[in-house]
Amino acid sequence: MQQIELGHYLALSSVIFGLGAFGFLVRRNVLVQLMSIELMLNSVNLMLVGCNRFLPDNHAGQVFAFFVIAVAAAEASVGLAIVISLFRLKKTVHSDQADSLRH
Amino acid sequence: MAEKALLGIVLFPLLGAIAIGLFGRRAGRSAVHSIAVLSVAASFGLALLAFAELLRMRLDQGKELAAISFTAYEWFTLTWNQRPIGVPVRFVMDALSGVMTLVITGIGLLIHIYSTGYMSEEPSYARFFAYLNLFTGSMLILVLGSNLPLMFVGWEGVGLCSYLLIGFWYENTSYAAAGRKAFVANRIGDFGVLLGMLLLAVASNSFELSAINAVAEQRPNVFTGAFSLGPRGMPYWVVPGISFGTVATLLLFLGCTGKSAQLPLYVWLPDAMAGPTPVSALIHAATMVTAGVYLICRLSPVFALAPVTMALITTLGALTALLGASVGLVQNQLKKILAYSTVSQLGFMFAAVGCGAFAAGFMHVYTHAFFKACLFLGAGSVMHAVGAHGDADIRQLGGLRRYMPLTRATFLVSCCAIAGVPLFSGFFSKDEIFVGALSAGSYFSFAPWLGHAVFAALVLAATMTAFYMFRLYFLTFSGEYRGGPVHEAELGHEHVAHEPHESPASITVPLIILGVGAVVAGYVWIGIAHFEPWVTWLAPALGSIGAEHPHNAALIALASGLAAAAVGIGLATLFYYRKSDAPERLATQFRGVHRLLLDAWRVDQLYDRTILAVSRFLARASNVLDVYVIDVLTTVLPTQIVRAVSFLFTRMQTGLVHAYGAVMAFGLLALVLHFVVPHGDPEIIGDPQGMKVELSASAGLGYEYRWDFDSDGTFDTPWSADRNATRDFTDADFVRFAVVFEGASYGAHPRTLTVAPKESLPVSASAVTRALTSAQISADEFGPNWQHGEDNRLPQINADQDGLLITPRGARVRKDGTLQASEKPVRVARGESVTIGFARLTVSGYARPRVQVRNVFGIQRTQSVGVVVPKVARRLTAQVAAARAGVP
Numbered sequence: 001m002q003q004i005e006l007g008h009y010l011a012l013s014s015v016i017f018g019l020g021a022f023g024f025l026v027r028r029n030v031l032v033q034l035m036s037i038e039l040m041l042n043s044v045n046l047m048l049v050g051c052n053r054f055l056p057d058n059h060a061g062q063v064f065a066f067f068v069i070a071v072a073a074a075e076a077s078v079g080l081a082i083v084i085s086l087f088r089l090k091k092t093v094h095s096d097q098a099d100s101l102r103h
Numbered sequence: 104m105a106e107k108a109l110l111g112i113v114l115f116p117l118l119g120a121i122a123i124g125l126f127g128r129r130a131g132r133s134a135v136h137s138i139a140v141l142s143v144a145a146s147f148g149l150a151l152l153a154f155a156e157l158l159r160m161r162l163d164q165g166k167e168l169a170a171i172s173f174t175a176y177e178w179f180t181l182t183w184n185q186r187p188i189g190v191p192v193r194f195v196m197d198a199l200s201g202v203m204t205l206v207i208t209g210i211g212l213l214i215h216i217y218s219t220g221y222m223s224e225e226p227s228y229a230r231f232f233a234y235l236n237l238f239t240g241s242m243l244i245l246v247l248g249s250n251l252p253l254m255f256v257g258w259e260g261v262g263l264c265s266y267l268l269i270g271f272w273y274e275n276t277s278y279a280a281a282g283r284k285a286f287v288a289n290r291i292g293d294f295g296v297l298l299g300m301l302l303l304a305v306a307s308n309s310f311e312l313s314a315i316n317a318v319a320e321q322r323p324n325v326f327t328g329a330f331s332l333g334p335r336g337m338p339y340w341v342v343p344g345i346s347f348g349t350v351a352t353l354l355l356f357l358g359c360t361g362k363s364a365q366l367p368l369y370v371w372l373p374d375a376m377a378g379p380t381p382v383s384a385l386i387h388a389a390t391m392v393t394a395g396v397y398l399i400c401r402l403s404p405v406f407a408l409a410p411v412t413m414a415l416i417t418t419l420g421a422l423t424a425l426l427g428a429s430v431g432l433v434q435n436q437l438k439k440i441l442a443y444s445t446v447s448q449l450g451f452m453f454a455a456v457g458c459g460a461f462a463a464g465f466m467h468v469y470t471h472a473f474f475k476a477c478l479f480l481g482a483g484s485v486m487h488a489v490g491a492h493g494d495a496d497i498r499q500l501g502g503l504r505r506y507m508p509l510t511r512a513t514f515l516v517s518c519c520a521i522a523g524v525p526l527f528s529g530f531f532s533k534d535e536i537f538v539g540a541l542s543a544g545s546y547f548s549f550a551p552w553l554g555h556a557v558f559a560a561l562v563l564a565a566t567m568t569a570f571y572m573f574r575l576y577f578l579t580f581s582g583e584y585r586g587g588p589v590h591e592a593e594l595g596h597e598h599v600a601h602e603p604h605e606s607p608a609s610i611t612v613p614l615i616i617l618g619v620g621a622v623v624a625g626y627v628w629i630g631i632a633h634f635e636p637w638v639t640w641l642a643p644a645l646g647s648i649g650a651e652h653p654h655n656a657a658l659i660a661l662a663s664g665l666a667a668a669a670v671g672i673g674l675a676t677l678f679y680y681r682k683s684d685a686p687e688r689l690a691t692q693f694r695g696v697h698r699l700l701l702d703a704w705r706v707d708q709l710y711d712r713t714i715l716a717v718s719r720f721l722a723r724a725s726n727v728l729d730v731y732v733i734d735v736l737t738t739v740l741p742t743q744i745v746r747a748v749s750f751l752f753t754r755m756q757t758g759l760v761h762a763y764g765a766v767m768a769f770g771l772l773a774l775v776l777h778f779v780v781p782h783g784d785p786e787i788i789g790d791p792q793g794m795k796v797e798l799s800a801s802a803g804l805g806y807e808y809r810w811d812f813d814s815d816g817t818f819d820t821p822w823s824a825d826r827n828a829t830r831d832f833t834d835a836d837f838v839r840f841a842v843v844f845e846g847a848s849y850g851a852h853p854r855t856l857t858v859a860p861k862e863s864l865p866v867s868a869s870a871v872t873r874a875l876t877s878a879q880i881s882a883d884e885f886g887p888n889w890q891h892g893e894d895n896r897l898p899q900i901n902a903d904q905d906g907l908l909i910t911p912r913g914a915r916v917r918k919d920g921t922l923q924a925s926e927k928p929v930r931v932a933r934g935e936s937v938t939i940g941f942a943r944l945t946v947s948g949y950a951r952p953r954v955q956v957r958n959v960f961g962i963q964r965t966q967s968v969g970v971v972v973p974k975v976a977r978r979l980t981a982q983v984a985a986a987r988a989g990v991p
Contacts, residue, residue, distance in 0.1 A: 025765050033760070099758030 009050025016043035030086065030093045034079045041072045105156035106173040108149040109194040112204060113247060115146040116211075116240035120233050127229025136219040139232035143215050143239055147208035154201050161198075161640075169643070170197035170313075172249060183305060190310050193249040199465070199644040203246045203397055206472045210389040211239045213613035217480050218381040220609030221487060225379075231271060235385065238264035242390035246397060250310040251300035254398075258296060258362065261391045262289040268386075269378040281377035288371040292361020296398075299354030303405065305332075306347055312401055319348075319404035319646070326351070326408045348405055352412040355398060359416075363395025365453055366423045369446050370707055373430075376438040376494060380483030383438060387445040388476035393468045396452045403461045404646030413648075414547050417457025417540075421560040424450030426704060428567035432574075433690075433700045437482045437495045440575050443703070444521065445475060447564060451536055454557050459546055459648030460539020462638045466628060467532035473624045474520040474529060477617035481514040484610050485579060488603040489587040497575060502584035506603040509611045511580045513618030518576045520621040522569035523668040528625030530664065533565060535628065537660035542650045562663045569671020577679035781806060783956040783966040791972050794832045798952060798968070802826055805959035812836055812952045814967065822957070830952065832972050837948035840902055840933070843975040847886025847941030855971055856880070857949045858907070864900040889914055889940025891925065898939060906932035907946050914939050934973060945975045 020039030027033055045065045052061030083093060090097050119142030127135045153171055160169040175192040182188070196204060215235060222231055241260025248254040263286075270282025304310045306325050307318035318325055326348030331341040342350075359365065364372035372392065376383055386392060399406055399416070406413060427447025434440045448471050455464030486495050488507055504511040520529040540561060543554030584603065605611065628637045678686050690697045699705065783800040800808050809818040810828045813836040820828065830836075842864060845853040856878060858864045867881045882889070882897055890913050899910040908928040909916060916923045918937045923929045931937050936945035953967040 021768060025761050025768065028761070095760045098760065 006050065006054055009053075010047060013043040013047035013050065016040075016046065028094050028096050030083050030095050030098070033095060034076065034083065037079070038072060038076065041068055041075075044068060105153045105171050108153045108156075109171060109173040109196055109247060110175060111149045112146045112153065112208065113194060113240060113243045115142040115149070116236045116243065118142065120236035120240060123229050123236060124233035127233060130229070132223075132228050135229045135232050136215075139236055140212070140215045140219065142236060143208060143212045146239070146243070147205075147212045150201075150204045150208045153196050154205055157196060157198070157201050170195050172196075178252070181304075183308065186308055188304060188308060188310060190250055190252050192253060193311075194247040195249040195313070196247060197644050198641050199397075199400060200246050202465075202469060202641075203393070204243065206393075206469060207239060207242050207246060207389050210472050210476050210617070211242075211385065213616055214381050214385050214389065214476065214480070215239075217384075217483070217610055217613040218379075220607050221381055221483055222379060227271075231268075231379065234264055234267045234271070235381070238268065238385060238390055242394070245394055249312060251303065251312065251315075252310055254312070255293075255296060255300065258358070258394060259293065261394060262286065262293065262362070265289070265375070265386055265391055268382040269375045271378050271382065275377075278377035281371075281374040284374055285371035288368045289361045292358040292368055295354040295357030295361075299351050299358065302347070302351040302354065303402075306351065315402065316404040316646070319402075319408055323408050326405055346409060346411075348409040349411045352402075352406050352409045353415070355402065356412055356416055359395030359398055359453075360419070361395075362398075363392045363449050363453070364423075364446050365395070365449060366419045366426065369423060369427075369449075370710065372446055373439060373442045373703065376436075376442050380438065380479060380486065383442070384476045384479035384483070387442070387479060388472045392445065392449055393472070396449070396456060396464055396468050399453075399456045400461050400465045400645060402646075403456070406456075407459060407646040407648045410547055410549070413457050413459065414550060414553055415457070417454050417543070417553065417557050420450045420453025420455070420457050421557040421564070422450070423447065424454060424564040425560050425567075426450070428564040428571065430700055430703045431571040432567055433697055434571075435496050435498055437485065437497050437500075437575070437579070438479070439494060440497075440571060441475070441478055441482060444478075444568065444572065447568060448475070448521070450564070451533065451561060454561055455536040455539050458539045458543035458554055458557060459650055460536060460542070461645040461647075462641050463532065463535035463539045465641065465645075466535060466637055467529075469627075470520065470528035470532045470621075470624050473617055473620035474517040477513055477517040477614060477621050478521070480610070480614055480617065481510050481517065484510040484606040484614065485603075487606050487610065491588040495588055497578040499585050499588055500579045501582040502580070503603055504580040506584070507605040509605060510614060513614040513621075514580065515576060516618045517621045518572045520625075522572050522672060523565055523664050524672070525665065525668075526622075526625075528621055528623070530668075531625035531628040534660050534664050537561060537664055538652060538656050541656040541660060542652045543648075544650070544653070546648045546650055558660075558663075562667050565664065565667040566671045569668045570675045573672050573675035574679050577675060581680055582682070778804070779958075779960055779962060781956040781958040781962060781964045783808070783954045783964060785952065785954045785966055785968040787968065787970060788827070791970070791974050794948075794972050796830055796832060796970050796972060798828050798830065798954070798970075800826045800954045800956060800966075803956070803958060807957050809955050810952060811955070812950065814838055814951045814953055818955060828954075832948065832950055832970065834933070834948070836950045836952075837933075838951050839949040840907060841947040841949035841971040842900075842907070843945045843947060843971070844880055844884075845943045845945075846884035847889075848884070853975070857969075858900075858902045860902050860904050862902055864902070864907075866897045866900060868895070868897060885914070885940030885942045887941075889942075891915065901928075906930060906935070907944075909937060909939075909944075911939075936975075947971050947973055947975055 017040050020036045020041075020043060023036035023039065024033050027036065045068050048061040048065045048068070052058065052065075055061070086098055087093055119138050122138055123130075123135055127138075130138075157169060157171055160171070172193060172195040175194075178190045178192050180187050180189045215232075218231070218235065222228060225231060238261060241257045241264055243257070244260060245254055245257025248257055266282045266286035266289075268282075269285050270279045273279040273282070300310070303315050307315045309315060309318075327346050329341055329343045330345045330347045330350045332339065357368075361368040372387075375386055378386070406416075424447045427443045427445070427450055431440050431443040431447060434443060448467070452464045452467045452471070455461075455467060482495075484507065485500065485503060486492075488503070488510070489495060489500065516527070520527040523530045523533045537558060540554050540558040543557070544551050547553045587603070627640075677683055702708070781803060785798055785800045788797045788799050798810070800806075806826065807822045807824055808820075808826055808828075809822050810820045810830075811818045812830045812832070813819070839857045839859045842856045842858060843853050844856060856864060865879050867879050880900075892913060894913055896912040898912055898914040898916065901908045901910075908930060910928045911923055911925050913925055916929055916937055916939050918929055918931070918935070923937075929937060931944070931946050933946055933948050936943055938944070948971070950970045950972070951967050952970060953965050955963055955965045957963040
């Protein structure tokens with residue numbers, strides 16, 4: 001059976017990051033965009049812990065992943081609060097219509 | 104002690120001006136005039152002290168140039184021709200500036216005292232005295248300054264103060280206009296002074312007046328040589344036929360015509376009566392207008408070397424004397440007659456100094472100061488007495504001798520002095536001016552008759568002077584009082600004649616002192632007691648034209664001077680004392696001439712139609728240019744561009760989150776790409792040492808480098824983390840030849856061209872291709888006379904394996920200083936150089952070392968840099984000069 005190498009971790013996290021970035025750019029539903037952001041954050045987490053697996057004496061990657069999880073939680077709560085406010089204001093969750101800064 | 108006194112002489116009036124200017128309005132009148140009079144009195148006292156010291160030094164040291172000097176500090180330093188020219192704040196009192204200082208402070212003091220009485224009802228009392236003190240202080244800087252820039256400070260200072268004081272009653276627009284006119288006329292002259300003094304400094308490498316005069320005396324060819332500008336040894340502008348001294352002195356003289364009211368810039372002086380009468384006295388007697396004569400006397404050794412300028416000075420002086428006197432004949436305004444008389448008397452002074460009679464001209468400055476101050480102050484006293492404001496019409500005066508005996512006596516004495524009545528001061532100076540004009544003969548080798556022509560003009564002017572001064576005297580003081588000036592308020596009402604009255608002591612005491620001066624001042628010419636006569640006293644400070652007095656000059660001058668005074672006074676007595684109707688008859692008979700003289704030759708109108716019309720046209724044209732071209736280019740167009748661009752950028756702000764996200768994503772992608780590709784960017788550090796060159800590539804994360812110095816494709820060093828490399832280049836490393844080409848024009852920067860073996864370097868005939876591409880040499884860069892003959896052939900520059908082969912084909916090609924044959928190729932190997940015409944061509948090696956960089960991703964990149972060794976040092980100016988000197 002084949003060993004899981006660093007390259008596999010990196011490839012997987014890159015693919016997830018790419019999906020997240022693509023989703024953020026092309027979807028117009030704010031909720032989906034938030035989920036895409038979560039996807040990107042977690043792909044980075046995967047890369048951090050994956051790298052850390054090959055440096056057993058060092059825990060920086062794992063510790064950093066915890067930080068990212070904490071920041072992501074805060075971001076998600078604030079982001080959802082904004083989405084709720086947007087829905088109350090515009091009766092929609094489409095980012096296209098949240099352009100009052102421009103007009 | 105006496106040295107420090109010089110500083111005090113200058114500082115007291117200036118400090119007084121500052122104190123009065125800042126605090127005068129609140130301090131009250133008595134404080135203001137106490138400060139003003141005391142500061143000038145202190146200055147006068149110190150001037151006497153310093154002058155006494157100067158006299159003592161002269162007695163001790165004999166005829167050597169005795170001078171007291173005080174250096175306050177170093178003001179600034181200029182560099183010219185790699186040599187520093189220091190400009191210190193230094194004051195020097197010698198024979199010339201000593202006399203001048205006494206005149207300025209002495210007469211200035213009397214005018215200050217007079218003003219306390221004359222201006223007693225003026226609301227802007229403090230402002231007046233602040234200006235008056237500043238005027239005196241500026242004039243003292245002008246006179247005592249030891250160098251031209253310091254003198255120029257005073258020169259501009261008196262210009263400014265004259266503007267402020269002539270326009271003192273600026274509520275009256277015509278007075279304010281007179282002030283502006285004085286300022287502008289003076290500015291025109293000042294530009295000449297500025298250029299002239301820079302030329303003198305360039306020629307003598309110093310701004311110090313004494314140093315410039317020493318150069319004129321010891322190395323006169325500096326000033327008599329052809330006019331040229333540019334670095335020593337290789338001037339870029341030479342004007343044959345005109346001497347350097349002529350140009351410099353002409354420019355200085357332009358300044359003198361402005362400051363000292365000579366043709367063509369005299370027009371401001373008659374208008375300067377707009378100022379209060381004491382100001383007129385100050386301007387006409389003690390300060391300002393004497394500055395021009397003083398400057399010429401100060402630099403007399405330089406002026407003496409420029410006969411062309413001197414001829415112009417004396418001619419314009421004589422013409423100004425005639426013009427001023429002729430206008431004075433018919434004027435009816437009291438101060439206007441005196442103003443034109445000043446113009447005329449200044450003409451006498453310039454006619455004298457122009458003939459090389461510097462001592463005589465300066466003597467007239469000195470005597471004129473007394474009698475003209477006395478005349479103006481007397482006129483002021485008269486106006487004060489009859490209640491006239493601005494000016495008084497002498498046809499409405501008369502009979503004043505009964506009411507104001509003191510004023511009348513001093514006025515009469517001064518009239519005698521200016522008319523040249525024997526034994527009065529003006530007689531001595533005028534006599535010597537005549538002698539000077541008669542002696543000029545051989546000095547003007549191109550026009551030996553000039554001195555005699557000037558003499559004739561001056562005698563005529565002197566006759567007219569005697570006439571108009573006594574006309575003025577008789578109309579004002581003799582006969583019956585004709586009722587005084589009619590005030591505007593009385594128009595339409597019956598005129599009430601005020602009883603004239605003698606002026607208060609503050610006015611009459613200065614008049615008496617000046618009147619005494621007007622009598623006795625002239626005796627310094629012959630010397631009193633054990634004092635030296637005027638000429639010997641001034642001799643060390645003045646230049647000389649080495650003229651001999653013709654043996655009968657003194658007699659002719661004396662006879663014509665006496666005749667002029669007698670005829671002038673006699674005619675005036677006949678016409679105006681005896682109450683003849685001849686003046687009216689003459690005026691009606693020669694109506695045109697009379698009108699012309701009354702309008703002062705209509706010079707103002709002439710200037711208005713010509714110079715001012717052109718100037719106004721230029722002003723309008725510049726306004727159009729400013730509004731429709733410059734404003735459009737600098738404000739309208741840029742704002743429209745900014746607006747258009749900002750419109751484009753606002754379109755980019757969509758307000759859509761995903762659009763911003765996309766931009767950010769692409770930006771990140773570009774950054775990532777930049778960091779993934781390695782950047783070597785090799786460069787040379789420092790100057791090559793011989794063939795040894797230190798090279799360096801850029802640093803980066805995990806970069807490794809290897810070098811290929813001879814660009815043969817194989818790398819000479821192994822992979823290494825060190826980004827620096829040193830290489831001692833050998834002939835095998837070079838891929839091309841570097842040709843460093845230095846053009847012939849002065850200051851041209853050398854440029855480096857490269858040529859590979861078996862190629863050739865193009866030489867073009869026209870300058871246009873050079874402007875388009877610097878990768879070519881064009882024939883005009885070789886300088887003048889680069890060919891033996893005149894044909895269309897250009898030198899050929901080819902390269903082979905060992906260096907350049909230059910075929911001159913008619914060009915003057917030199918190698919190691921020897922001229923090469925025309926059709927034989929000249930070999931120029933690496934490190935050698937040749938000259939083509941005045942240009943130089945040096946061959947060096949050109950290598951193109953490459954560096955390969957790889958980063959952590961294993962991506963590799965190769966970049967290269969050009970290296971020219973050995974480095975060619977730039978030629979020094981001296982070498983260029985030597986190369987030029989060696990070429991016929």
